[in-house]
Amino acid sequence: MLEVRDVVTSYGMIQALRGVSLTAREGEVTCILGPNGAGKTTLLYTIAGILRPRSGSITFEGRELAGTSAPDVVGRGISLVPENRLVFPHMTVRENLFAGAYVRLGRDRAGVEADLDAMFARFPILKQRAGQAAGTLSGGEQQMLAVARALMARPRLLMMDEPSLGLAPLVVEQIFQIVQGLNREGITVLLVEQNARLALSIAHHAYLLEQGRIAFHGTPSEVSANEGISRAYLGIKGG
Amino acid sequence: MVDFLQALVDGVMLGATYSLLGLGFTLIFGVLRRLNLAFGPTILVGIYAGSHVGLAWPGALWAVVAATVVAAILCGIYVERCSFRALARQAPVVSMISTFAVWMQLQELVSLFEASRTMPYPSPAWLPALTVGPILLRSDALLMWSGATAIMLALFVLLYRTRFGTAVRAVADSSEAAALMGVNVSIIGAAAFLLASTVGGLAGVLIAQSQQQVTPYFGLWATVKGLTAMLLGGAGSLPGAVAGGVILGVVETQTLWHFGGQWRDLASFALLFLVIALSPRARSEPTL
Amino acid sequence: MSDYAVSLLVRIGVEAFVALSAYLLLVIGRVSFGQQAFFVIGGYAAGIATALYGAPLAVGIMVGAVAAGVAGALLSAVMAPVGGIYFAAGSLAFGELVRVALLSFHYQVPVGADLTGPAGADGFRGVRALFTGGVSATAFMLAVAGLVALTFLAIALLLRSRWGEAMRMVGEDETASASLGVRVRRVAALTMAGAGALAGLGGGLFVHYVTYIEPGHSDVMLGVHSLAYAFIGGLGTPLGPIIGVALDIGLLESFRFLAGYRMIVFGGLVMGLLVVRPRGLLDEVAVHRLSRLVAWGRR
Numbered sequence: 034m035l036e037v038r039d040v041v042t043s044y045g046m047i048q049a050l051r052g053v054s055l056t057a058r059e060g061e062v063t064c065i066l067g068p069n070g071a072g073k074t075t076l077l078y079t080i081a082g083i084l085r086p087r088s089g090s091i092t093f094e095g096r097e098l099a100g101t102s103a104p105d106v107v108g109r110g111i112s113l114v115p116e117n118r119l120v121f122p123h124m125t126v127r128e129n130l131f132a133g134a135y136v137r138l139g140r141d142r143a144g145v146e147a148d149l150d151a152m153f154a155r156f157p158i159l160k161q162r163a164g165q166a167a168g169t170l171s172g173g174e175q176q177m178l179a180v181a182r183a184l185m186a187r188p189r190l191l192m193m194d195e196p197s198l199g200l201a202p203l204v205v206e207q208i209f210q211i212v213q214g215l216n217r218e219g220i221t222v223l224l225v226e227q228n229a230r231l232a233l234s235i236a237h238h239a240y241l242l243e244q245g246r247i248a249f250h251g252t253p254s255e256v257s258a259n260e261g262i263s264r265a266y267l268g269i270k271g272g
Numbered sequence: 273m274v275d276f277l278q279a280l281v282d283g284v285m286l287g288a289t290y291s292l293l294g295l296g297f298t299l300i301f302g303v304l305r306r307l308n309l310a311f312g313p314t315i316l317v318g319i320y321a322g323s324h325v326g327l328a329w330p331g332a333l334w335a336v337v338a339a340t341v342v343a344a345i346l347c348g349i350y351v352e353r354c355s356f357r358a359l360a361r362q363a364p365v366v367s368m369i370s371t372f373a374v375w376m377q378l379q380e381l382v383s384l385f386e387a388s389r390t391m392p393y394p395s396p397a398w399l400p401a402l403t404v405g406p407i408l409l410r411s412d413a414l415l416m417w418s419g420a421t422a423i424m425l426a427l428f429v430l431l432y433r434t435r436f437g438t439a440v441r442a443v444a445d446s447s448e449a450a451a452l453m454g455v456n457v458s459i460i461g462a463a464a465f466l467l468a469s470t471v472g473g474l475a476g477v478l479i480a481q482s483q484q485q486v487t488p489y490f491g492l493w494a495t496v497k498g499l500t501a502m503l504l505g506g507a508g509s510l511p512g513a514v515a516g517g518v519i520l521g522v523v524e525t526q527t528l529w530h531f532g533g534q535w536r537d538l539a540s541f542a543l544l545f546l547v548i549a550l551s552p553r554a555r556s557e558p559t560l
Numbered sequence: 561m562s563d564y565a566v567s568l569l570v571r572i573g574v575e576a577f578v579a580l581s582a583y584l585l586l587v588i589g590r591v592s593f594g595q596q597a598f599f600v601i602g603g604y605a606a607g608i609a610t611a612l613y614g615a616p617l618a619v620g621i622m623v624g625a626v627a628a629g630v631a632g633a634l635l636s637a638v639m640a641p642v643g644g645i646y647f648a649a650g651s652l653a654f655g656e657l658v659r660v661a662l663l664s665f666h667y668q669v670p671v672g673a674d675l676t677g678p679a680g681a682d683g684f685r686g687v688r689a690l691f692t693g694g695v696s697a698t699a700f701m702l703a704v705a706g707l708v709a710l711t712f713l714a715i716a717l718l719l720r721s722r723w724g725e726a727m728r729m730v731g732e733d734e735t736a737s738a739s740l741g742v743r744v745r746r747v748a749a750l751t752m753a754g755a756g757a758l759a760g761l762g763g764g765l766f767v768h769y770v771t772y773i774e775p776g777h778s779d780v781m782l783g784v785h786s787l788a789y790a791f792i793g794g795l796g797t798p799l800g801p802i803i804g805v806a807l808d809i810g811l812l813e814s815f816r817f818l819a820g821y822r823m824i825v826f827g828g829l830v831m832g833l834l835v836v837r838p839r840g841l842l843d844e845v846a847v848h849r850l851s852r853l854v855a856w857g858r859r
Contacts, residue, residue: 081452083451083452102456103451103452103454104451104454104455104456107452107453107454108454112452113452115448115449115452119446119448119449119452120446120449121441121442121445121446121449121450122445122446123445124441124442124445128438128441131438132438132442132450132453133453135435135438135439135442135453135454135455136453136454138435138438139435182453183452186453186454301645307645307648354831355831358835359834359835359838362834362838363838365591366834366838368591368645368648369591369787369788369791369830369834370830370831370834372593372784372787372788373788373826373827373828373830373831373834374827374831375784375827376781376784376785376788376823376824376826376827376830377823377824377827377828379781379823380820380821380822380823380824380827381824383820384820384821492656492780495652496652496653496656499649499652499653500649500653503645503646503649507645507646534660534663534664537656537660538657538660538661541653541654541656541657541660542657544649544650544653545638545650545653545654548638548639548642548646548647548649548650549638551646
C-alpha cells in the first residue's frame with residue numbers, strides 16, 4: 034500500500050534520513066523501532082507531506098506521494114496521530130473530532146455526524162468529556178482523542194508517532210488494544226514506537242531505523258530471534 | 273440614576289464599534305500570531321477614500337461604504353503580502369516591525385491626498401432617534417450599534433457554523449494540528465486577513481458616519497482602541513474582544529459623563545494599564 | 561557650514577538619542593512605542609528648569625534627562641515584568657497618555673514682565689536659554705555631536721560589561737536568565753530608566769534648540785521612527801540606530817524631490833530590508849565580522 038524508496042530528508046546540512054526504504058502492506062500493522070534521534074518522526078513527517086524529501090520516492094496505492102502538500106496527503110487517505118498528541122486545547126472534545134473531519138466537511142456533512150456518534154460509541158470516555166476543553170483532558174484521554182480525531186478523516190492508512198509516550202502502562206495497553214482492533218477492521222497502520230515489546234506484539238512486520246537508515250527488518254519473531262537487536266531493544270539476554 | 277443609565281447605554285453602543293476594532297486585531301493576531309500595527313491606518317485610508325467618494329457623489333451612500341471597505345481591503349492585502357507572507361519564516365516581531373513601516377507609509381499617503389486635513393464623511397439623514405423612557409438613543413449611535421452588532425453576529429455565524437470558520441479556529445488554536453487535519457494554513461491566514469480588513473472597513477464606516485468627519489489622527493486612535501479591546505478580553509480570544517470593546521466603551525462614557533472630556537481618554541489608557549499590570553498573561557508573554 | 565547643514569546635524573543628534581533609547585529596550589527584548597513620551601517629559605522639565613527657574617543650560621538639560629529617567633523608573637513599576645505585545649501596547653498607550661495629560665498641563669510663572677511656562681494645548685514657548693546664553697548654533701551642534709559620541713561609547717562599553725551580558729540574556733530568554741541568577745526585574749527597571757533618561761536628554765536638547773515644545777511632540781511617529789532606525793541600522797551595535805537616523809534624516813531628507821514622500825520611501829526601505837536582513841544592516845553577524853577584520857588589521 035505504501036512504498037518508501039531511498040528517501041533522503043535533510044534539515045539544512047544534517048541528513049536525518051539517508052536513503053530509507055520500507056513497505057507497509059495493506060491491512061497490516063507495520064512498526065518502526067529505533068533509538069531517539071534515529072529519524073522516526075522525520076520519516077512520518079516526510080510521508081505526511083510536512084517535510085519534503087531531498088530525493089527518493091514514496092508511492093501510496095500506486096500513485097506518487099512525495100512532494101504532496103500536507104493537506105493533500107490527508108485528502109489521499111493518510112492520517113497522522115502526532116507525537117505530542119497536538120489536540121486543539123481550547124476546543125471541546127466534540128469540536129476536535131469535528132475538526133478532524135475537515136477534509137470531508139464540505140461534501141459529507143451527514144456522514145461526519147454519523148461518524149461522530151460512532152466515535153463516541155467506540156470511545157465512551159470521550160463521550161463523557163464531549164463538552165470539555167481538550168486541553169483539560171488527561172494524557173491518556175488526549176491520546177484517545179488524537180486517535181479518534183485522526184480516524185474522523187476516514188483514513189486508509191493511519192500513522193502513529195510514539196503513542197505510548199508519557200502514558201501509564203495500563204493506558205498504553207488500552208491504546209494498543211484499540212489500535213489492534215482498528216487494524217482488524219481493515220485500517221492499515223504504520224506505527225512508530227519506542228516501546229518495542231508492545232509494538233512487536235501487535236505488528237505484522239517491523240523495521241529498525243538507526244541513524245537515518247534501515248538496519249534490519251522482518252517479522253516480530255525474526256526480530257526477537259536476532260540476538261543483538263533483542264538485547265538492545267527488548268532487554269532480553271539471548272534469543 | 274438616569275445619568276448613569278444613559279451613560280451605560282451610550283457606552284454599550286459605542287463599545288460595539290470598539291469590539292469590531294478589537295475583533296479585527298484578534299482575527300489577525302489569533303490566526304497568524306503576529307500583531308498587525310497597520311490595521312488602524314488601513315481603515316484610515318478607507319474612510320478617507322469614502323470621504324472623497326462622498327464629496328464627488330453626494331447622496332450615494334452605498335458608494336461611500338463600498339469605497340471605504342474596498343480601500344481598507346486593498347491596503348490589507350498590501351500588508352498581508354509585504355509584512356506577513358514575505359516574512360512568514362522570520363520571528364513574529366519582524367512582521368510587527370514591517371507593519372509599522374507600512375503605518376508610516378499609509379499615514380503619509382493620506383496626508384498627500386488631502387487639501388485640508390479634516391474631511392467630512394456623510395451619514396444617513398433619515399435615521400430616527402429612539403426614546404426608551406428617559407433614555408435617549410441618538411440616531412447615529414443607534415446605527416453604529418446595530419451595524420456593529422449585525423456584523424458581529426454574521427462573523428460568529430461564519431466562524432462557528434461553517435467549514436471555513438472551523439478551519440480558522442483550528443489554526444488559531446494550533447496551526448500544527450490544523451495542518452495535520454488537512455487545513456491549508458497559509459490560505460486560511462490570508463483569508464483571516466481579508467476578513468479582518470473587511471470588518472475593519474465596516475467599523476470605519478460606522479465610526480466615521482457617527483462622527484461625520486475623518487481626521488488623520490484616526491489611524492492611531494483606532495489602533496489604541498482596538499488593541500485595548502483585544503487585550504482587555506485576553507489576546508487572541510474572539511468573544512473576549514467583544515467583551516473588551518463593550519467594557520472600554522462603558523468605562524469611557526461613564527468617565528465622560530461624570531468627569532468630563534479630558535478624563536475620558538485618560539480613563540481608557542488607565543484601563544489598559546490596569547489590564548497589563550494585573551493580567552498574568554502579560555507577565556508570561558515571551559519577550560520578542 | 562550652512563545653517564541648513566547645522567540644523568540637520570542637530571536634528572540627527574536629537575533623534576539619535578530617542579533611537580538609542582528604543583535600542584536599549586530592544587536589547588532586553590522589549591519593543592517600545594512610547595519613547596517619545598520621555599522625549600517630551602525631558603523637554604518640558606529642561607525648559608522649566610532654564611526658562612522658569614533660570615538654571616544654566618547644561619544643568620537644565622541634565623534636569624530634563626533625570627526627570628525622564630525617573631519617569632522611566634516609575635513606569636517600570638508597572639511594565640517591567642511585562643513583555644511581548646502587552647509591552648508594545650502599554651508603551652503605545654503611555655505615549656498617548658503623556659500627550660493627553662500635557663494638554664491640560666498649565667504651569668506658568670512670572671519671569672520678568674511676562675508669564676512663561678507650559679500652557680496646556682498651546683505648548684511651552686520662550687525657552688531661550690541657548691540663545692540668551694550666547695551659544696552659537698554651530699557650537700551647540702558640536703556639543704550635541706559630542707554627547708552622541710559619548711553616549712555611543714558609554715552604551716558600547718555597557719554592552720560589553722557584565723551588565724550588558726545580563727541585558728542580552730534577558731533579551732534572549734527571561735526564564736533561562738532567571739534560572740542563571742539574573743535579576744530580570746531589576747535589569748528591566750534599570751534599562752527602562754536609562755532609556756527614559758536618554759530620550760529625555762534628546763528632549764532637553766531639542767527644546768532649547770527650537771525654543772518651544774508642545775504636547776504634540778509626544779508623537780507616535782517619533783516612537784515608530786526610533787524603532788525603525790534601530791532595526792534598519794542594525795541591532796548588533798549602538799552605532800546601528802545612529803546610522804538609521806542618519807540614513808533617514810541625512811540622506812533621504814536631502815533629496816528634495818522626495819519631499820512629501822520621505823516616509824513612504826523610508827517605510828519601503830525598512831520593509832525591504834526586513835526581508836533580507838531582519839536584524840538590520842549592522843546585525844550581530846556583521847559586527848562580529850567587522851570586529852575580526854579590525855583585529856586582523858591591527859596585527
